[in-house]
Amino acid sequence: MRPVVHSLRALLPLLWLLNGCSVQPPAPQAEIRGLIIQNLTRQTVLNARIRVIEKHQFVSCQNILPRQSCSTTFPARHPQGLPVEIVWQFSPDRIKRQVINVAGLEYLKSASALTAIIYLDDDSVAGEFQPCHLQGVCELPHDWDLP
Secondary structure, three states: OHHHHHHHHHHHHHHHHHHHOOOOOOOOOOEEEEEEEEEOOOOOEEEEEEEEOOOOEEEEEEEEOOOOEEEEEEEEEOOOOOOEEEEEEEEOOEEEEEEEOOEOHHHHHOOOEEEEEEEEOOOOEEEEEEEOOOOOOOOOOOOOOOO
16 A cells, blocks of 8 residues: 555646646637727818728728717727827828827737727827727627628
């Protein structure tokens, strides 16, 4: 009986090591499901275009009234923290352009669906990710392709 007890004692460190090495499934990565462009000015924004520079992907909205917003959806994307170029136009000869990094990536761990929000002002732009609140969009399954 003594050899069996000795064998079990020899296995305890190995069992302890294996317990610590258990593989956990990766947490699901948040997806961007939509975009809101908020016009903070007192003028109509004739055209606003957001482009992920490295990916050559863009979305746009036209005729955003003063103090109003435009929202759009697109196939779910995983945010990668890449810089985006924002171009917004008040008139044919008044065009603004700025490159930004969108803030709010801390939500990636707590939300499964995100909305990118871009705030346009007269001479500047800011952007952030927030947990998705676009009705009918945030509840879609992660593999759903939006039109």
